[in-house]
Amino acid sequence: MKREIPNILFKSKSPEILGIEIIRLEKIKEEKESFTHSPEKAHQLEFYQLVFYTEGTSEQLVDFVWHKVQKNTVVYVSKGQVNAFKFNEGLQGYLILFTEDYLKEQIAKIPKDTAIRLLTPLLFSPKVHVAQIANLPAYVKLIFEEFYKPTESFNKRYIVDSLFNIIFSKVEEIKKNETDDIKDSEKLRLFLKFQEKLKKTFRRNKNAAFYAQELGVTYKHLNIVVKEVIAKTAKQYIDEFVILEAKRNLINSTIKSTELAYLMGFEEPTNFVKYFKKRTGFTPNGFKKEYNKV
Template identity: 55%
Template sequence: MLNKIPNIIFESQKPNNRGIEVITIESLAKRKNLVDHDPQKAHQVAFNMIVFYTEGESKQLVDFVWHTVKKNTIIHLSKGQVNAFQFTNSLKGFIILFTEDYLKKQVNSLPKNEIIRLFNSQLFSPIIEVPSDSNVEEYIHLFAKEYFNSSENYNQENIYSSLHTIIFSKLERLKQYQTFHLKRSDKLNKFLDFKSLLETHFSKSRNADFYAEKLNITYKHLNTICKDIISLTAKQFIDEFIVLEAKRLLVNSEIKSTELAYSLGFEEPTNFVKYFKKHTRFTPNQFKKDYI
């Protein structure tokens, strides 16, 4: 039986930690043979993460897609996404990890658009390219300096919180320039409602009409919303969501493809295999072997 990929939980090395940690890419690369999982192999994160590359060039895996990274590249991941690094000798940078609870505490001090833009993988690429004239690096260096300074503990949590808010706001500004400018609107709100319903009912229905009815709109209207927000039809979005959910479950559990088929709402396992192969060109077992 194939093993599952590791599910990495938040375990800070710092005492009295409040849900946020900073490590360097170099230190993680050195630890790869000392920890119980290899960061260069696919693993699922149970926290949120921002990776800022300051030197070198390589690749990073996010939800089964390899992205090229270089100096001034930022990768952001949400809880539940699949990640892997490719370490090179010249690679340097910082990794900020924070729990879902920490993010929730920060929500009140962050603009709503910012949360949507940085932590909604269906809406935006995980990559931000930081311009050379940006001072984001200075704030991340300052954050790391504060974190690694073990002699100063007074009011440290508030300092972390303030720097975290500044960094997020800086990243949001960069993100809005590098993607279409997404503002709160009736269409966006309805799309987010659709996404929320899909997360709840995906095992019950893969039919766009089902979700349109629950949203009290027509199938045509839901399609228009999806095309405007993510440039996909409602059905295409549903299929992408189901396939990604299947991939994550395949590589991060010992579930058999037959059991997975039923859990995803397929009446026959053979239908799931055909569906998965149609969208990935692999059978579920082939895909699992490839990533473990």
């Protein structure tokens, strides 16, 4: 399969601190013509990304949805998600890029479940508005300055790691306040178990009753939990998950609808086309053509 939308890999520029990079948004805009793939065109990330906007207004694409951004907006993009920028005049900000290994290492240092909202991108919006009282701009500016400061290796790594944990924890805290109706309860934990099992099994089974049985609960109870967490039925969530995976595959390669149908676990390609069109309004090929116009 030839890729039409590239996976953007992480390349660290710091020999002292592997797994994290801090870049000015303006620099990416200035140097976009030198990149092998334009940051204004859709691309799939092989790392995690926090974007903090300090000036201007624009939009950022995350998994086929354009989100309006402005000063003091944070956009979080997980590994595997589709991303793109619109570099409007006057747009400024910072990008904090980090690998999965770096994230795991840092999460081990912060309280359990602190990052639950940032690590479940299909559950929460990727956009966060930061109030001035959060002091987040100061920490973001400081981590940028410390990252490029020529200091002793140990101190530099320790300082950057500490600032990253503060920033990550603060963004999660803001996110928690925005979604305070969703508690870190047994219901949320059950939903996350459902989500994790779905990721591994959706190609083989798209039946909500199957997942209820696998989780040791009734179909009715699973539906109640999913509705409380995301205001959708378990089946609706399964369908949205499958469609998102199909969309990523469609724009990410030259794969044909018939191949994608089998990849998504459909025995008959025609059934996949009907399934996709019912939920998106497009045939798989039609979606690909429509999306490539953007």
